[in-house]
Amino acid sequence: MANVITPAAPTRSLTTAEIAALALSLAHLGAGPQSVTARRGLRHAFEHLELDDDVIATTLATLTTPLPADVATRARVIADAITDRLVIRLHYRDAGGRITAREVDPVTCLVHREYWYLVGMCRMRRAIRAFRFDRIIAVEPTMIPARPHLAERFLPFQRRKAA
Template identity: 35%
Template sequence: MNRTDRLYALVEELRAVSPRPRSARWLAGRFEVSTRTIERDISALQGSGVPIWAEPGRTGGYVVDRAHTLPPVNLTAAEAVAMAVALHRLGGTPFAGAGATALRKLLAVMPAADAAEAHRLAGRVHLIGDGPATPVPAVVADAVSARRVLRLTYADRAGTASAREVEPLGYLGNPRHWYLLAWCRLRDGLRCFRTDRILGVEALPEVVTRELRLDDLDIPHERVRALSLV
């Protein structure tokens, strides 16, 4: 077992028995290395931010904070590629960048052999087109997450531009376009702003306190589906 694999296995061993401790001698026997090697490994893990501490005494040893460490990510190659295909469809949405980052993080913690197989499988998948064509400006996406008021320059269907302050409340999306749902202070009402018609945008310091209600949408409820993480 190389050192990287041993460090990972050490954390998992400590997680499995937490909050009970494991002594350096026990861990040395488990991983067939010296106690000095275990002590160096534990020090390296602590230095990288893993919450491990030593409990003194005859029955003491090393303990990891289970609540602040994660179990291994056991994605199969097919599951990783399925996520990549789904994320491809996020192109142009407010979450395209975050989705790509999440996939890279998942691939980074997959076992090397599984990650390599995922890359091989992905190489056999070919997609046509780049997903939705309408981009969502990064300032808009950040403002929805941070609940910040925006100052927009927006072009209507006829191309006429107007400036207004809006309170971002959420998004409405379909396969072709994404819309910013916001309370328009100019019109004193809820409006949908197609993101590719936003000509200019500036985030203001003011925090949005208003909440989006489904009843505020002038759309039949049966046509609107809220996103769920379950």
């Protein structure tokens, strides 16, 4: 008979940064056996959140759906760059179809509705930007150290508390 450990109920909700980190970790697992178990665990964690909003519900569904293999491969490079605090070079197609090469200090990744985003300091624009994963054509690691940025300051879709 296997020992089963029953965890205590969560005492607090996950922060936006924690959800982003968990989601990114799952993103580059692709659709393999580990990812199925991990996504099931993440869905279980979300069961304890109060979902009174269609945007949040859609976002959580996107978080727990595997990325296409090519996007998962790019997500792995992005995750490594965030962990190693290194600049990445993106080849990016914007909403208007223009393609640019950009060097980005990656800060975090997040999901909003049905899209994944890389949030980072774009060196070309000299400002924080969110890059949709499905518009990233290619991503290249560099050996350039990224400047430190706190993820909590750059999550554009999180709800702000009223002052």
